Amino acid sequence: MALGRAFSVAVRGLEGEIVEIEAHIASGLPGVHLVGLPDAALQESRDRVRAAITNCGNDWPQSRLTLALSPATLPKMGSVYDVALAAAVLSAHGKKKWARLEKTVLLGELALDGRVRPVKGVLPAVLTAKRQGWPVAVVPLDNLREASLVDGIEVLGARTLAHVQAWLCGKADLAERMDAPTAPPASDVDLADVVGQPHARFAVEVAAAGAHHLRLTGPPGVGKTMLAQRLPGLLPELSHDESLEVTAIHSVAGLLSGDTPLITRPPFVAPHHTSSVAALVGGGSGMARPGAVSRAHRGVLFLDEYAEIGNSALEALRTPLEDGQIRLARRDGVAKYPARFQLVLAANPCPCAAPDPNDCMCTSVAKRRYLSKLSGPLVDRVDLQVFMPREKAGAFAAEAGESTAAVRQRVLAARETAAERWKAYGIRTNAEVSGALLRREFRLDRDVMRPLSTSLERGLLSNRGVDRTLRVAWTLADLGGRTSPSLDDVKTALSFRQPGGAQ
Structure with missing residues (x-):
């Protein structure tokens, strides 16, 4: 029996709330059980996360896996939790307590081959993490310019799940803050x-x-x-x-x-x-x-x-x-x-x-x-x-x-x-x-x-x-x-x- 934990952000309107994601591996028939009021897109994340983990060279637990998203009464929507779900599973299956995982919010959707795809609502999610005192936020690389608009929090960009896993182990660095050009486009109307x-x-x-x-x-x-x-x-x-x-x-x-x-x-x-x-x-x-x-x-x-x-x-x-x-x-x-x-x-x-x-x-x-x-x-x-x-x-x-x-x-x-x-x-x-x-x-x-x-x-x-x-x-x-x-x-x-x- 093993337990892993990661964190992400649920965005409701322009307001966000930190979501704790737990992965529990116990004896029993192999299966994945996702609880915590997930919507259809989040229910499908079980298949995306499993494919991404195995295609990045990791083993999938061959026993009963329970994934819980808290607060349990908060409806969870979208694919923004994929990276956090995968990190929780890897932590539980490897019985590793990564120190970085305990102080980081993870955002991003996973492709079947492990690529981290961009998601909507990254800016309000990172603003929420900053307001609640989280020191680090990991976002998809394509969302890094957007996340870099928020000062007072370290934002990092990830290209693949393997990249995130190596960073959690202290074996690699993620892409750092990027300056976003802010010059407005020239208008041709007068x-x-x-x-x-x-x-x-x-x-x-x-x-x-x-x-x-x-x-x-x-x-x-x-x-x-x-x-x-x-x-x-x-x-x-x-x-x-x-x-x-x-x-x-x-x-x-x-x-x-x-x-x-x-x-x-x-x-x-x-x-x-x-x-x-x-x-x-x-x-x-x-x-x-x-x-x-x-x-x-x-x-x-x-x-x-x-x-x-x-x-x-x-x-x-x-x-x-x-x-x-x-x-x-x-x-x-x-x-x-x-x-x-x-x-x-x-x-x-x-x-x-x-x-x-x-x-x-x-x-x-x-x-x-x-x-x-x-x-x-x-x-x-x-x-x-x-x-x-x-x-x-x-x-x-x-x-x-x-x-x-x-x-x-x-x-x-x-x-x-x-x-x-x-x-x-x-x-x-x-x-x-x-x-x-x-x-x-x-x-x-x-x-x-x-x-x-x-x-x-x-x-x-x-x-x-x-x-x-x-x-x-x-x-x-x-x-x-x-x-x-x-x-x-x-x-x-x-x-x-x-x-x-x-x-």
């Missing part, structure tokens, strides 16, 4: 490419400066998609903590590049208009996976042709828009993902989308029904609403508008002003400021507030609408270099909330 549309361009600048949500409406071909695609280029680079958070989400989703795993620029996510609720907010069987709203965290979520998206999918956006995170309950537990993104909506003014408004055959009822796919509560959460008319021929002969670089300088200056003002409250952008803070400690003069008071009394604005208009007014003041919003700032912010705002 705000100067957009012809005309000064009001819409200004709205995009305001949205970038204050992290506000934006809706663009207009006939096809006027530049709605072009403007949305250029919004991320106006945003500042992510801080180190934000980069790790965004990278962890993409790691769990399996979308990271092996060569440049660290995401330093705000992501741009544009799901198709046929996307389901699960595709937008996350879902799946077992433990929910991140959806588009989480992949767009700290970046831009662009919903083109939003009037074609199902009502249930659009209404599912309410919670993440308000809370900045999404909680998804599934069979194996609740996954919590951050989802603080900028929403950009775009749609044609009617179903036929005629290039010339005079050729439109849609009735007024059809137009209202088409654009009413956004419910009142959801529209109320969109700060800037702009109608983009078709440009005249003279716009193509005019000089090009400002470039992304020029506008980005103003956006960065406005963001720095806002971050300095809200620093004491743990806030970085105007869009995150609570209404209570704006009304109490940063309350504006009665004369400046009069347009909002009038709109509220007439039922043109909700209480939420007043707060959101104030946030936009503060952004306009930051862009203008003013210490507080003026009456014109409030009027301009209010105009963006009217149907066809800022025309």
Whole structure:
């Protein structure tokens, strides 16, 4: 009778938990019994581990083998435990107590010939090991750049199970930390490419400066998609903590590049208009996976042709828009993902989308029904609403508008002003400021507030609408270099909330 032990990490959402893996060899009929709430992929690991161990020149125990994963009540999913399972079996069968095995977390999937294959979720797993005080983490070699993003823990890369076994015995060294190139890819889109549309361009600048949500409406071909695609280029680079958070989400989703795993620029996510609720907010069987709203965290979520998206999918956006995170309950537990993104909506003014408004055959009822796919509560959460008319021929002969670089300088200056003002409250952008803070400690003069008071009394604005208009007014003041919003700032912010705002 022999007992071996190894450790790995179970990732639930972006949070992890250390899993202790025990291998017990006892007398009895040969067989492998895996316990600890394994899923189908983990059940199949018995065959992968056995083939990998024998193909690396080791003997397989010809007796009863029990593999237990603890905590026993925690559902275990995926193939990330393969290397740890194999190490526990080798320790038990060889009756060896490797000192390195007791202070190392092992991650990776095994091929039948013993190769260690990459897995998803390595970054949050290594972050968990670091937080819980583990000194060493061994990951697949293809995941080493990703794991190297975490400081304060020794990360090593393994190519084969035999390589790991030799390292445990002190006979070989594993690949050490690798520096990951973090330079963002050069973007070939520029705000100067957009012809005309000064009001819409200004709205995009305001949205970038204050992290506000934006809706663009207009006939096809006027530049709605072009403007949305250029919004991320106006945003500042992510801080180190934000980069790790965004990278962890993409790691769990399996979308990271092996060569440049660290995401330093705000992501741009544009799901198709046929996307389901699960595709937008996350879902799946077992433990929910991140959806588009989480992949767009700290970046831009662009919903083109939003009037074609199902009502249930659009209404599912309410919670993440308000809370900045999404909680998804599934069979194996609740996954919590951050989802603080900028929403950009775009749609044609009617179903036929005629290039010339005079050729439109849609009735007024059809137009209202088409654009009413956004419910009142959801529209109320969109700060800037702009109608983009078709440009005249003279716009193509005019000089090009400002470039992304020029506008980005103003956006960065406005963001720095806002971050300095809200620093004491743990806030970085105007869009995150609570209404209570704006009304109490940063309350504006009665004369400046009069347009909002009038709109509220007439039922043109909700209480939420007043707060959101104030946030936009503060952004306009930051862009203008003013210490507080003026009456014109409030009027301009209010105009963006009217149907066809800022025309």
